[in-house]
Amino acid sequence: MKDSPRILIVDDDPEIATMLARALARRGFRIDSTSSPDDALSRALTTAYDGAILDLVMPGRDGVQLAAELRVRIPGLPIALLTGYTHSPLIPGAERAGIAVFAKPVATHELADFLEKEIGD
Numbered sequence: 001m002k003d004s005p006r007i008l009i010v011d012d013d014p015e016i017a018t019m020l021a022r023a024l025a026r027r028g029f030r031i032d033s034t035s036s037p038d039d040a041l042s043r044a045l046t047t048a049y050d051g052a053i054l055d056l057v058m059p060g061r062d063g064v065q066l067a068a069e070l071r072v073r074i075p076g077l078p079i080a081l082l083t084g085y086t087h088s089p090l091i092p093g094a095e096r097a098g099i100a101v102f103a104k105p106v107a108t109h110e111l112a113d114f115l116e117k118e119i120g121d
Contacts, residue, residue: 005050005119009033010040010066011082012058016104020053023108029115037061044073051115056083056090064090067099078118082106 007024011017012035021031032047034040037060040052052070054063061069067079081094084104091101100114 004028004030005115006030006032006048007115008040008043008047008049008052008070010037010052010058010063011035011055013055016055016082020106020108020111024112024115027112027116029112037066040066041069041073044070049074049077050119051078051080053080053082053111056081056085056088056094062090064094064097064099067094067097078115080111080114 007029009017009020009031011020014035017033017035021033025031032043034043037058052067054066056063063081067081070079071077079099081099081101082104083091083101086103094101102111
């Protein structure tokens with residue numbers, strides 16, 4: 001039997017990270033969560049992730065920078081970018097790079113559907 005997909009959540013708001021983790025766990029995903037982009041990169045060296053959910057605005061690195069660095073470590077990684085800044089100049093570049101962008105507040109079922117579709121069976 002195949003293991004449940006492992007998802008990395010990176011958001012500097014612990015309430016959002018916890019809400020996402022709980023909702024996705026109910027859909028059968030295994031969740032790792034961190035508030036630090038640096039910690040996320042370290043984890044990606046030792047853990048095989050099937051998808052990632054990243055906040056756009058974080059201290060140190062924005063979600064687009066982090067997505068690019070994660071994809072170097074895990075080519076083809078499905079990534080969802082969450083943003084409250086729907087007019088950010090970073091969004092078009094993220095979309096061109098194949099990153100799905102979701103506006104906050106995000107419907108967790110939409111995130112779960114995206115991950116299930118992108119990860120496949």
